[in-house]
Structures are given as structure tokens and as C-alpha cells.
Amino acid sequence: MSDLSPVITEPLRAVDFFCGAGGMSYGLSQAGIRVLGGIDNSKDCKKTYEANVPGAKYVRRDITRLSAPELGRRLGLKVNDPDLILCGCSPCQFWSKIRTDKTKSLKTAFLLKQFQKFIRYFRPGYVVVENVPGLFRSKDSSILTDFLSFLAGLGYNFRDGVINASHFGVPQNRMRYLLIASRVRTVSPLPADTTRVPLNVGDFIGVSNGFPEIGQGHRDDTDFLHTSAALTEKNVRRISLTPTGGNRFAWAGDPDLQIDAYRDKDHMFRDVYGRMAWDRPAPTITTRFISLSNGRFGHPEENRAISIREGASLQTFPTHYRFHGESINAIARQIGNAVPPALAERIGMHLNSVRNG
Secondary structure, three states, X not given: OOOOOXXXXXXXXXXXXXXXXXXXXXXXXXXXXXXXXXXXXXXXXXXXXXXXXXXXXEEEOOHHHOOHHHHHHHHOOOOOOOOEEEEEOOOOOOOOOOOOOHHHHHHHHHHHHHHHHHHHHHOOOEEEEEEOHHHHHOOOOHHHHHHHHHHHHOOOEEEXXXXXXXXXXXXXXXXXXXXXXXXXXXXXXXXOOOOOOOOOHHHOOOHHHOOOOOOOOOOOOOOOOOOOOOOOHHHHHHHHOOOOOOOHHHHOOOOOOOOHHHOOOOOOOOOOOOEOOOOOOEOXXXXXXXXXXXXXXXXXXXXXXXXXXXXHHHOOOOOOOOOOOOOHHHHHXXXXXXXXXXXXXXXXXXXXXXHOO
């Protein structure tokens, strides 16, 4: 009996909204998905994206001022394309637990609603949303509830929930809300790799992984960007007293090194001024990972915070990935805001399996 099932030869196609440095786009392309373009409003991200995602167009526009028909013309998109994926990984400051200016970040809460207009117009076969877990915890708020109702009303079935990126090839305890939806196939949950031991910091950085020892304040002007932020004399003393995997409690007995804001708050802010451990996953790589005072971002052994390239590596960007920005802080924001390419690749592989039935 002959096999009459159709042979799918054309790859899925994707458009990456709020693409930033291109982590989602790069990962999807590694899974064999053809990335048509990315949309963002950043000049620095444009240079980074175009240097690393060949064949994809970077549309530098404010999404609130970009119409769906215009985007369709620029990227050659078709309406009701069953093989089209729209990815919406919007900036997450509003839902993040990290202290941010909620007034400034309020507009990020409504980017999901802006994303809806493109889904409504194009009606793609697939939709992907990745964000901080706060988006999921805010399910009672109208924004996510309305979005899920909107998808259901267009005939999409979906799976959503909170995942840990450490189960998907990322050496971080990075909790994320993930939604995968389709109107052409039945969606199954993204399968977590829970049988393998999670990847650790020592699997990605360190001398054995091509990262030479450097000091605090080291500047690397090559594309490798093994650049570390300068520390004050007091912070050098603090990190030198902190053991591998340790935190600020290592120098709690020295009144000269204690920090007024954290006095008598032993149950809070345990990670600030901390060191990573070689044999454990990193904490979430945020946009401020080059700062010793903003989390457990100290190198496991060297007396400094991790470098730009080390942070990128822990985000699973390959060492040949080229970042462009006006400052190391600008590049750190690109890296910390990115979807880890390894996670994006796993999402892409799963979409391929869903599509192929």
C-alpha cells in the first residue's frame, strides 16, 4: 500500500516581533525555520541583528505606528499562511519582579495588544509568545486574559505555562512564560529535557571554554568583547572575600564593607554581590549582568563581574555572535533582553514536529 501522506519540503517561515539582538530569530533558524524578518525600534539592535541573522530583514519601526499591510508588503507576507509563525517576545519590564520604573514600563504591558493586530490581519498558522513569569501570574489582569480569549476566538488552540530554560539547553535558572498556539495543528506541550543533568556555568565559561583570565575593568575591543566592568576599591575587597557560589554574607562581619541598604535584611537580596558556582546553573542573566551589585553576577573565581561575552555565552549565544552598541551597558541590555538561542531552537524544533504531525 502506497504512502499517500503529503511530503512537506518547504520550511516554516517566521517573523520575530520585538526581535532585539536576534536570539529568537537565530535559534529558530538553527532549527531549520526560515526567518523572514525582525521588527524592533533600536538602532543598536539593527546592527547586531543584521550581522547575525542573514537573509532576514530588520524593520526598524515603532510597532504602534506600523500597520499590518505595510509589514506584509515589506516582508512579502501572505494572509492565512498555514506555515507562518508570528513570534511576540515583547519587553518585559512591566511584569518583571525586578524593581523598575513602572510608569516608564507601563507601555510594555500593552505591546501584547499591539501584537494582536498583526495576528488578526495575517492569521498565521502559529503564534509564539515568550515573556517573564509575571505575565502568567497576572492572568487575572485583562491583558493576558483578553489575549487568550482573542486567540481562541480566531480558532487557535494553545499550550501555555511557566518553564525553566535550564530544561531546554540553557545554563540558567531562567523562568519564562511560554505560549505556543496554532490554528492548523493540535499543539502539544514543549517537551522538557528532565532526564539530563542541567547545564552549568562551568560548561560554558572559564579558561577551558576559551575565556582567558582577565581583571576587573578589562577592555576588549575585538568582536569577542571579553570586557568586564570596572569595580571600586571597596567592591574589589568585597568580591575577593566572597567564595565560589557565595554571597554578601561572606563579609557581613566587616562594618566597612557592609551596605546600609541591606543591613538587617538577611532574608532579602541574597544574590547581590554574589559569585556564581561552576557546578550550578547561572541565575537569570538580566540586562544588568555586568554589574556586581545587581545580582549573583560575580565570576566563580576571578575578582570581577562576568564579562560581556561570558554573559552572552550563558545566554547560549555562540562566541562568533557579533554585538554592536554604543556602550557595554547598551550591549548588556541586548543580551539580557534576548530569548536564549538554545531555547528558541528547541521551540523551533517543536514547531516543526507539531507541523509534521
